[in-house]
Structure formats: structure tokens, C-alpha cells
Amino acid sequence: MAPKTSEQNLEIREFKRKLIMDSACDLFANHGFFDTSISMIAKKAGISKGLIYNYFDSKEQLLKALVLEGLETFHENFDQNKDGILTREEFEFYISRYFSLLQENTKFWKLYFAIVIQPPVLELLDEELRKFGAPMIQTMSNFFKDNGYEDPPTELAFFSALLSGLAIKYLNAPEYFDLEKLKTKIFSIYQIKS
Amino acid sequence: MAPKTSEQNLEIREFKRKLIMDSACDLFANHGFFDTSISMIAKKAGISKGLIYNYFDSKEQLLKALVLEGLETFHENFDQNKDGILTREEFEFYISRYFSLLQENTKFWKLYFAIVIQPPVLELLDEELRKFGAPMIQTMSNFFKDNGYEDPPTELAFFSALLSGLAIKYLNAPEYFDLEKLKTKIFSIYQIKS
Amino acid sequence: MAPKTSEQNLEIREFKRKLIMDSACDLFANHGFFDTSISMIAKKAGISKGLIYNYFDSKEQLLKALVLEGLETFHENFDQNKDGILTREEFEFYISRYFSLLQENTKFWKLYFAIVIQPPVLELLDEELRKFGAPMIQTMSNFFKDNGYEDPPTELAFFSALLSGLAIKYLNAPEYFDLEKLKTKIFSIYQIKS
Amino acid sequence: MAPKTSEQNLEIREFKRKLIMDSACDLFANHGFFDTSISMIAKKAGISKGLIYNYFDSKEQLLKALVLEGLETFHENFDQNKDGILTREEFEFYISRYFSLLQENTKFWKLYFAIVIQPPVLELLDEELRKFGAPMIQTMSNFFKDNGYEDPPTELAFFSALLSGLAIKYLNAPEYFDLEKLKTKIFSIYQIKS
DNA sequence: GATGAATGAGTCTTCATTCAT
DNA sequence: TATGAATGAAGACTCATTCAT
Numbered sequence: 001m002a003p004k005t006s007e008q009n010l011e012i013r014e015f016k017r018k019l020i021m022d023s024a025c026d027l028f029a030n031h032g033f034f035d036t037s038i039s040m041i042a043k044k045a046g047i048s049k050g051l052i053y054n055y056f057d058s059k060e061q062l063l064k065a066l067v068l069e070g071l072e073t074f075h076e077n078f079d080q081n082k083d084g085i086l087t088r089e090e091f092e093f094y095i096s097r098y099f100s101l102l103q104e105n106t107k108f109w110k111l112y113f114a115i116v117i118q119p120p121v122l123e124l125l126d127e128e129l130r131k132f133g134a135p136m137i138q139t140m141s142n143f144f145k146d147n148g149y150e151d152p153p154t155e156l157a158f159f160s161a162l163l164s165g166l167a168i169k170y171l172n173a174p175e176y177f178d179l180e181k182l183k184t185k186i187f188s189i190y191q192i193k194s
Numbered sequence: 195m196a197p198k199t200s201e202q203n204l205e206i207r208e209f210k211r212k213l214i215m216d217s218a219c220d221l222f223a224n225h226g227f228f229d230t231s232i233s234m235i236a237k238k239a240g241i242s243k244g245l246i247y248n249y250f251d252s253k254e255q256l257l258k259a260l261v262l263e264g265l266e267t268f269h270e271n272f273d274q275n276k277d278g279i280l281t282r283e284e285f286e287f288y289i290s291r292y293f294s295l296l297q298e299n300t301k302f303w304k305l306y307f308a309i310v311i312q313p314p315v316l317e318l319l320d321e322e323l324r325k326f327g328a329p330m331i332q333t334m335s336n337f338f339k340d341n342g343y344e345d346p347p348t349e350l351a352f353f354s355a356l357l358s359g360l361a362i363k364y365l366n367a368p369e370y371f372d373l374e375k376l377k378t379k380i381f382s383i384y385q386i387k388s
Numbered sequence: 389m390a391p392k393t394s395e396q397n398l399e400i401r402e403f404k405r406k407l408i409m410d411s412a413c414d415l416f417a418n419h420g421f422f423d424t425s426i427s428m429i430a431k432k433a434g435i436s437k438g439l440i441y442n443y444f445d446s447k448e449q450l451l452k453a454l455v456l457e458g459l460e461t462f463h464e465n466f467d468q469n470k471d472g473i474l475t476r477e478e479f480e481f482y483i484s485r486y487f488s489l490l491q492e493n494t495k496f497w498k499l500y501f502a503i504v505i506q507p508p509v510l511e512l513l514d515e516e517l518r519k520f521g522a523p524m525i526q527t528m529s530n531f532f533k534d535n536g537y538e539d540p541p542t543e544l545a546f547f548s549a550l551l552s553g554l555a556i557k558y559l560n561a562p563e564y565f566d567l568e569k570l571k572t573k574i575f576s577i578y579q580i581k582s
Numbered sequence: 583m584a585p586k587t588s589e590q591n592l593e594i595r596e597f598k599r600k601l602i603m604d605s606a607c608d609l610f611a612n613h614g615f616f617d618t619s620i621s622m623i624a625k626k627a628g629i630s631k632g633l634i635y636n637y638f639d640s641k642e643q644l645l646k647a648l649v650l651e652g653l654e655t656f657h658e659n660f661d662q663n664k665d666g667i668l669t670r671e672e673f674e675f676y677i678s679r680y681f682s683l684l685q686e687n688t689k690f691w692k693l694y695f696a697i698v699i700q701p702p703v704l705e706l707l708d709e710e711l712r713k714f715g716a717p718m719i720q721t722m723s724n725f726f727k728d729n730g731y732e733d734p735p736t737e738l739a740f741f742s743a744l745l746s747g748l749a750i751k752y753l754n755a756p757e758y759f760d761l762e763k764l765k766t767k768i769f770s771i772y773q774i775k776s
Numbered sequence: 777g778a779t780g781a782a783t784g785a786g787t788c789t790t791c792a793t794t795c796a797t
Numbered sequence: 798t799a800t801g802a803a804t805g806a807a808g809a810c811t812c813a814t815t816c817a818t
């Protein structure tokens with residue numbers, strides 16, 4: 001009966017926030033952003049519509065949080081020591097991790113690619129995504145330069161297209177995309193002994 | 195005195211239909227399907243909202259027509275003699291054509307990929323897309339088989355992912371994707387003397 | 389090749405007018421006035437939408453013409469010699485005719501009752517219907533007076549309610565309403581030897 | 583601080599639901615179903631358009647609720663002990679009640695008859711109406727059988743037509759239909775000492 | 777923190793009617 | 798007389814968001 005301690009409140013907030021995001025992610029991924037209503041999210045989360053606005057300013061902000069926080073997790077797997085240099089081991093790890101995250105967190109990546117490909121779904125998001133991407137691109141570019149590739153920009157373009165393409169295709173029709181074999185093929189292209 | 199000849203009417207319908215589709219394609223590609231209202235399309239086409247429904251049953255049907263008719267054009271460039279067999283020349287031509295269409299018709303392909311990646315935006319469309327894709331996949335699979343590739347399914351997966359990925363990346367940031375160079379790289383991977 | 393004579397034109401007009409009215413009657417009766425569009429009528433009549441407006445000022449006017457002209461036919465069967473007096477024979481004939489018209493022209497009567505019961509579907513129509521009804525009511529009232537009924541107004545109310553009710557019920561579920569037997573019953577109530 | 587108790591909410595919902603239904607009944611009866619827009623109902627009820635959809639799934643469902651719940655009230659007055667047998671007293675009571683409800687709730691019955699006579703305004707409603715009617719018809723049929731009428735089906739047809747006809751006529755022009763006198767006449771026909 | 781009734785702007789869609797031909 | 802492309806006003810319905818409790 002005593003009022004909740006602020007610690008308990010924080011826990012609740014954290015928990016509810018996660019709950020809302022998970023529910024939203026599920027629905028956005030399966031129905032799309034526009035075909036998912038706040039009501040649906042609330043129902044799935046087992047809370048009231050109003051409460052969602054207690055945690056997120058708007059439907060768009062919810063989406064934004066979803067995408068950005070999801071990306072953070074992913075980002076941690078890239079250039080692990082954050083020194084701007086990608087060793088072969090890190091490169092290899094990155095690819096492996098990319099593939100396994102795709103499998104572990106299908107929902108999120110479906111959402112992510114749907115959003116990214118859409119026109120300027122979210123002006124704000126656009127900018128932040130660039131922030132995320134820029135250092136990765138730079139680091140990756142260096143990697144190709146340092147490893148003696150003739151045309152690093154083209155190599156980078158090729159590589160990033162390949163990874164994105166594989167993700168999208170896999171997410172749409174996993175049964176046709178044996179990620180293990182594809183990983184091996186990629187490794188062989190980049191002469192990594194797997 | 196006399197009503198318009200049916201020839202005149204046909205011309206008008208042909209023209210207006212195209213006009214509506216073009217306007218819609220533009221807007222869908224730039225704003226997305228959901229963020230483009232029928233009003234916007236009408237305004238852009240310089241006609242009344244109602245007229246759109248004289249040509250298309252619904253916003254969804256308009257989209258469907260847009261995608262399917264656009265794909266037809268593309269499809270014509272694949273396995274040109276329709277014998278189910280892809281020669282090296284045809285394979286090469288297909289890739290070249292793919293790249294040039296990407297550049298010629300940016301709007302359409304933006305729309306296309308946005309739609310394809312979305313959750314089942316359109317049940318109907320989904321099915322029809324499969325119809326389009328199936329024979330291409332078959333033919334392409336045979337190509338890899340006939341050309342001595344060890345693991346045709348993986349090869350096919352890799353190839354289709356690569357092309358899709360390149361398209362998406364290019365459409366989002368053309369300045370970073372030099373299609374000429376990328377084509378050359380692809381040709382070299384598949385040992386085509388360009 | 390010679391231009392049509394005005395006589396021929398008149399014939400055409402008459403024919404087309406009838407055609408439109410018949411088509412409309414059918415559709416109004418089956419789908420209701422609001423759920424029948426001008427397009428539907430045109431299609432059923434095998435003509436263009438525009439042409440309908442060559443014959444009727446509006447959808448409402450078409451309905452009005454339909455109802456009024458239909459009623460005229462019916463009216464002719466009442467007080468045949470138009471002397472304001474209803475003989476027993478005329479009374480009997482009227483009832484018989486009422487029943488047979490119900491069977492002959494189901495569509496029209498469905499439409500008629502649907503319209504009449506509706507609120508003020510047509511202000512105009514309302515007035516004209518009264519014009520039609522007034523003399524019939526008067527004559528009928530006299531009939532009951534002349535035939536020694538104690539309370540002619542109540543008798544009239546009863547009689548008109550009975551006929552309307554029978555019509556409506558019969559039109560809705562003809563299989564449950566054996567008009568022959570019902571006629572006999574009515575005759576017996578009003579002591580007419582059938 | 584605390585959200586409204588569910589009791590409060592229930593009350594609100596109950597009240598608003600009734601309010602919407604009453605407003606709708608009024609308007610449907612006076613203007614007809616099709617000529618009454620959701621906006622009109624909202625305005626009359628003093629609420630927003632959107633709120634109506636918080637209580638009813640569609641305009642049609644609102645109508646359906648209106649008709650069915652109205653009929654329930656009526657139904658309670660028929661064969662009061664629900665034993666499937668109509669005594670003379672119950673028969674008499676039914677007729678009396680029928681007439682008084684007609685006067686008490688004019689709006690509802692206008693709406694009801696307008697709907698019933700229309701072409702299949704509502705497929706669903708049609709079915710449910712039959713459910714309502716069937717046992718009444720059965721019971722009434724038994725009544726005529728048990729009371730020695732020669733031709734019960736015809737008697738039933740006559741009786742139901744009479745009641746419907748009286749209702750419709752009365753609702754359209756109450757000044758001409760003295761229900762008291764008509765009731766007396768009906769009672770005399772069925773030999774009930776009033 | 778939590779609820780859900782309430783709002784109102786915005787969307788798709790229909791359709792009677794007009795008019796150039 | 799006849800056509801059908803075109804209009805635009807109006808309608809049903811949705812949904813993000815607010816707010817009193």
C-alpha cells in the first residue's frame with residue numbers, strides 16, 4: 001500500500017516501454033506501419049491506448065525509437081574495438097553476426113528494411129540513420145583500401161548491396177536462402193578461410 | 195451533334211489512363227503508397243478525384259496496374275526468345291538491361307521495391323508477382339546448372355540478392371553507386387568479357 | 389438516310405421512355421431507389437447515362453413518373469363510369485382488379501408501397517398521391533354510407549388498411565397469401581356473393 | 583488521478599448508446615435510412631461523428647440494433663407466458679398492446695415498416711426478423727385452429743395483413759385512423775366482448 | 777501511472793448530373 | 798437523338814491524439 005518507490009516506478013516504466021516496443025515491432029513487421037493502429041498495439045500489449053502516449057510522443061516517435069534502438073544492438077557488432085579499423089577477424093565476425101541477427105530477430109529486420117526503402121518515411125529517422133551508417137561506411141571503405149582492392153568505392157558498393165539484398169531476400173522467403181551456404185560463398189569471395 | 199466516335203474515346207481513355215498512372219507512380223515513389231492520397235494524384239494529373247475511379251476500381255487496383263504493367267516491360271528483356279534457356283548473351287543482355295532500366299525509370303523501381311518489401315501490401319499483387327517471378331527463377335536456375343556451377347540454388351540466391359540489393363541501394367543513393375563499374379564487376383564475377 | 393420524320397421520332401421517344409421506365413421499375417423494386425444508380429438503369433436499358441436525362445429531368449422525376457403513371461392505370465379500374473358512386477358491382481370489380489393487378493405487376497406495387505411508406509421520399513409525389521387518393525376515398529366513403537354501415541369512416545379506415553396490408557404482405561411473401569381465398573373472405577365480410 | 587471506474591464507463595456507454603439510438607430512430611423515421619447521414623445523427627445527439635463508430639460498427643449495424651431491440655420490447659407482449667398457446671385473453675391483450683405501442687412509439691414503428699417493406703435493405707436483418715416472426719406465426723396459427731376457424735392459414739393471412747395495414751395507414755395519417763374504434767371493430771370480428 | 781470516451785481532420789469512394797461532341 | 802468522359806459534392810468510416818478522471 002505504500003507508494004511505489006521511484007526505483008520500482010523506473011522498473012515499471014522500463015518494462016512497459018519494452019512491452020510496447022515489442023508489440024509494435026511485431027505488428028509493424030507483419031502489417032506494416034500504416035496498417036498498424038495505436039489501438040492494435042495497445043491491445044497486443046494489453047494496455048490502454050492512452051498509456052502509449054505516456055511513453056512515446058507519437059506513433060512516429062515510437063517507430064523511430066524502435067528502429068534506432070534496434071540498430072544500436074547491431075552496431076555494437078561492427079568494428080568491435082571501435083578503433084575505426086576493421087581487421088579480417090572483425091570483418092568476418094561482422095558478416096557472421098549480420099547473418100545470425102537476421103535469423104534471430106527477423107521481425108526487427110523486416111521492419112527495418114521496409115522503413116529504409118520507403119521514401120522519406122521519417123525525415124528525422126533519415127538523418128539519424130546516416131549518422132549510424134557514416135562511420136561504418138568509412139571503416140568499411142578503409143578495409144577495402146587496406147586490403148588492396150583496386151576500386152574500394154565500387155567494392156564497398158558491391159558489398160553493401162550484397163548484404164542488403166541478401167537480407168531482404170532472406171526475410172521475404174527464408175526457405176530459398178540458405179544463409180550458411182551463402183556465408184561460405186561470401187567468405188570465399190573475400191578469401192576468408194571459413 | 196453526334197457523340198464522340200469510339201475511336202476518339204479510346205484515345206482519350208488511353209491517354210488519361212496513362213496520365214493517372216504516371217502521376218500516381220511519381221507520388222507513390224516519392225511519398226509512398228499510404229502517404230499519397232487520391233486527391234494528390236488527381237491534383238497532379240489535373241483532373242477530378244472522381245475521374246480516377248472511372249479508370250481504376252480503387253487505389254489498390256491502381257497500384258496493382260502500375261506494378262504489373264511496369265513489370266511486363268521489364269519481363270520482355272529476359273530470355274528474349276522465351277525458350278526457357280538463357281544463353282550467355284541473353285544473360286549479359288539481361289543484366290545490362292536491368293541496370294539501364296533502373297536508371298531510365300527510377301520512379302517505377304522505387305515504387306516496386308517499396309511495395310515488394312512491405313508486408314503483404316496487396317494479397318493479390320503477391321500472387322501475381324510470383325507468377326512473374328517463377329519462370330525467371332526457373333530459367334535462371336537452369337543457366338547456373340548448365341554453366342557448371344557447383345551449387346545452383348545458392349548461386350541463384352546470391353545472384354538475385356545481389357541484383358536486388360544493388361537496385362535498392364542505387365535507388366536510395368545513386369551518387370554512391372556507379373552502375374557501369376558495378377556491372378563490370380558483376381560481369382567479371384560471371385566471367386563475361388565486357 | 390432521309391432524316392426521320394417527326395412521327396418516327398415520336399415513336400422512338402415513346403419507346404425509349406417506356407424502356408427506361410421499365411428498367412428503372414425493375415431495379416427500384418429489387419434494389420430500392422437509393423441502391424439503384426442511374427448507371428444501372430442505363431446499363432439495363434442498354435443506353436447511355438446521358439440519354440436518361442433526355443427523357444427525365446432527374447432520378448427523382450423518373451421515380452415520380454413511374455409511380456404516377458402506374459397509378460393511373462390502376463385508377464381506371466375504380467368507379468369505372470366516374471360518377472362518384474360505387475355500385476356493389478363496381479366495388480366488387482375494384483377488389484378483384486386490385487388483386488389481379490397485384491399479381492400481374494408485382495414489380496410496380498413493390499416499388500409503390502416502398503415509396504409510399506417511406507417518409508417524405510418525394511415532397512412532390514406526396515401531393516400528387518393525395519390528389520389521386522382523395523376522390524377514391526370520397527367515393528368509397530359514400531359507398532359505406534349508402535350501404536348502411538354504422539360508422540363509415542371507421543369502415544373506410546378498416547377497408548383501406550386491409551387492402552394495403554394484404555398487398556404488402558402478399559408482395560413480401562406471396563407463397564403465404566392465397567389471394568383467391570382472401571378475396572372470398574373479403575367478399576363474405578362485405579356480403580358479396582362471389 | 584485514477585481512471586474512471588468501469589462502473590462509470592458502463593453508465594456512460596449505456597447512456598450514449600441510448601442517445602445515439604434515439605437520435606437515429608428519430609431521423610431514420612422522418613427522413614428515411616438513406617437520407618439520414620451519420621453527421622445528422624451526430625449533430626442531433628450532440629456528439630462527434632467518430633463517436634458513433636465507438637458504439638456501432640456501421641450505419642447498418644446501428645439500424646439493425648435499433649430494429650431488433652425495438653422488436654424485443656414488442657415481442658414481450660405476445661403470448662405472455664411463452665407457452666406457445668394463445669388464450670383469448672392473451673390474444674386480446676396482444677391486439678390492445680399492439681395498438682398502444684403504435685401510439686406510444688410512433689417513430690420506431692415508422693422506421694420498422696419502412697425497413698420491412700424496402701427491398702432487402704439488410705440481408706442480416708431479414709434473417710433475424712424471420713426468427714422473431716416464426717414462433718409468433720406458429721402460435722397465432724394454432725390459435726385460429728384451436729378456435730374452430732375453418733381455414734386457419736387464410737385467417738392468419740387476413741389477420742396479419744389487417745394489423746400491418748392498420749399500422750401503416752395509421753402511421754401515415756393518424757388523424758384518419760381512430761384506433762379505439764378500429765380495435766372495437768376487430769374485437770367484434772373475432773367476437774371478443776370488449 | 778493508467779484508462780478509454782471523445783474528437784475531428786482526413787481518406788476513399790460513389791453517383792447524380794453536365795456537356796462537348 | 799445519343800454518348801460517355803468529366804465533375805464535385807457528399808457520405809461512410811478510420812485513427813492518431815487528447816483529456817478528464
